[in-house]
Amino acid sequence: MTDDLKFLNLAAELSRRGMENLTGGPFGAVIVKEAKVIGEGWNEVTSDFDPTAHGEVNAIRHACKALKTYSLQGATIYSSCEPCPMCLGAIYWARLDRLVFANTRHDAAAIGFDDDWIYLEVPKPLADRILPTFHMPNEAAKAVFTEWMSLPKKTPY
Amino acid sequence: MTDDLKFLNLAAELSRRGMENLTGGPFGAVIVKEAKVIGEGWNEVTSDFDPTAHGEVNAIRHACKALKTYSLQGATIYSSCEPCPMCLGAIYWARLDRLVFANTRHDAAAIGFDDDWIYLEVPKPLADRILPTFHMPNEAAKAVFTEWMSLPKKTPY
Numbered sequence: 376m377t378d379d380l381k382f383l384n385l386a387a388e389l390s391r392r393g394m395e396n397l398t399g400g401p402f403g404a405v406i407v408k409e410a411k412v413i414g415e416g417w418n419e420v421t422s423d424f425d426p427t428a429h430g431e432v433n434a435i436r437h438a439c440k441a442l443k444t445y446s447l448q449g450a451t452i453y454s455s456c457e458p459c460p461m462c463l464g465a466i467y468w469a470r471l472d473r474l475v476f477a478n479t480r481h482d483a484a485a486i487g488f489d490d491d492w493i494y495l496e497v498p499k500p501l502a503d504r505i506l507p508t509f510h511m512p513n514e515a516a517k518a519v520f521t522e523w524m525s526l527p528k529k530t531p532y
Numbered sequence: 533m534t535d536d537l538k539f540l541n542l543a544a545e546l547s548r549r550g551m552e553n554l555t556g557g558p559f560g561a562v563i564v565k566e567a568k569v570i571g572e573g574w575n576e577v578t579s580d581f582d583p584t585a586h587g588e589v590n591a592i593r594h595a596c597k598a599l600k601t602y603s604l605q606g607a608t609i610y611s612s613c614e615p616c617p618m619c620l621g622a623i624y625w626a627r628l629d630r631l632v633f634a635n636t637r638h639d640a641a642a643i644g645f646d647d648d649w650i651y652l653e654v655p656k657p658l659a660d661r662i663l664p665t666f667h668m669p670n671e672a673a674k675a676v677f678t679e680w681m682s683l684p685k686k687t688p689y
Contacts, residue, residue: 379668387672394680397687401680421687426602426625427589436582445583455673460654461625464618466663467650468583474665477673486677487688493624497617498655506623508631511536515544516612516634520643523551523558530554530578531644 379475382407382453385415387477390430390455393417400488401455404430406438406471408450414438430454431462435469445532446470456483459490460497536632539564539610542572544634547587547612550574557645558612561587563595563628565607571595587611588619592626602689603627613640616647617654 382405389403399418406414416433420426431454439445451473452466457480466474480491492505501508523529539562546560556575563571573590577583588611596602608630609623614637623631637648649662658665680686 379666380670383668383670384672387670387676390673390676391679394676394683397685399687400689401676420602420625420689424596424600424602425593426596426604426627426689427584427593427622432584436584439581439583443581445577445581447583455670455676457667459621459625461618461621463654464616464621464650465584467653468577468616468618470583472664474663475668476666477668477670478677479667482674482677486680493621494655496624497620498651506631507629509536509633510614510636511540511632511634513537513540513544513612513634515541516547517639519544519547519551519558519612520635520639522548523643526551528554530556532557532577532583 378407378410379453382412382451383455383475383477385412386430386453386455389415389417393419393430396422398422399428401486402430402488404434404452404454406434406447406450406452408447413442413447413450427461429459429462430456431458432465435465435471439469448472451475456480460493535564535567536610539569539608540612540632540634542569543587543610543612546572546574550576550587553579555579556585558643559587559645561591561609561611563591563604563607563609565604570599570604570607584618586616586619587613588615589622592622592628596626605629608632613637617650 394401399420551558556577
């Protein structure tokens with residue numbers, strides 16, 4: 376069995392764990408670096424009262440906390456399902472090297488978890504989005520950005 | 533002062549708090565329902581070892597935990613800066629009604645927080661993304677989806 380198959384099976388096992396414990400939707404993810412599991416996650420949206428607690432986001436949070444880092448460079452994320460745009464964004468921010476997934480967004484839609492519409496929303500101009508969105512330039516917010524530039528002690532990421 | 537200006541000023545104040553306490557980038561967000569603040573957040577990526585701990589995601593988590601819900605329907609999110617795709621996805625999953633933001637993604641890029649490239653990645657076909665991505669259909673993952681459909685006790689969201 377290849378490592379990819381082994382770790383994808385583990386992601387599937389975690390998706391089953393979430394489903395059986397009724398923590399949320401049937402989604403699991405695992406993060407692997409140098410052939411070692413460094414983070415596991417499954418969907419906990421409903422049990423944890425957290426709409427961001429998807430399998431991939433949870434796996435990223437757990438791996439980063441465990442390693443005291445906010446970069447997972449050099450690691451692969453295995454997900455039982457194609458990540459939604461939120462999770463894909465999280466994967467980019469976590470600097471993961473590689474993504475392997477099993478079920479597709481269309482498989483997810485077929486069991487009641489449609490996120491294709493969010494994929495369609497993200498690239499739209501603000502005015503065309505379903506979400507009513509207002510850009511209101513604000514002096515206080517702008518001033519913080521200006522100060523950030525000259526802040527002596529800061530951690531870029 | 534309008535409510536929008538008042539709450540956007542608060543989001544800016546939270547972005548300053550994060551910056552001054554060196555918890556992460558200079559970003560803050562607040563969630564408001566029926567003219568009451570129900571959640572606050574600021575960027576804690578570096579202090580919390582969590583690449584998903586953006587201001588908006590944190591505000592959503594806090595509001596949902598406080599109200600023991602995973603839906604913020606009827607609420608508005610105010611952010612000191614235009615949300616990145618991860619946060620925009622979180623806003624859709626949280627079912628927020630409205631988004632008001634101050635600084636733009638281009639203002640953010642100018643102080644070292646470029647997320648426009650992630651906006652460009654999300655709508656791309658898998659094979660065209662910077663992130664090496666592999667779709668590997670998996671029997672165990674598929675079986676969990678099939679079982680989900682006939683699961684008697686489940687919480688749709």
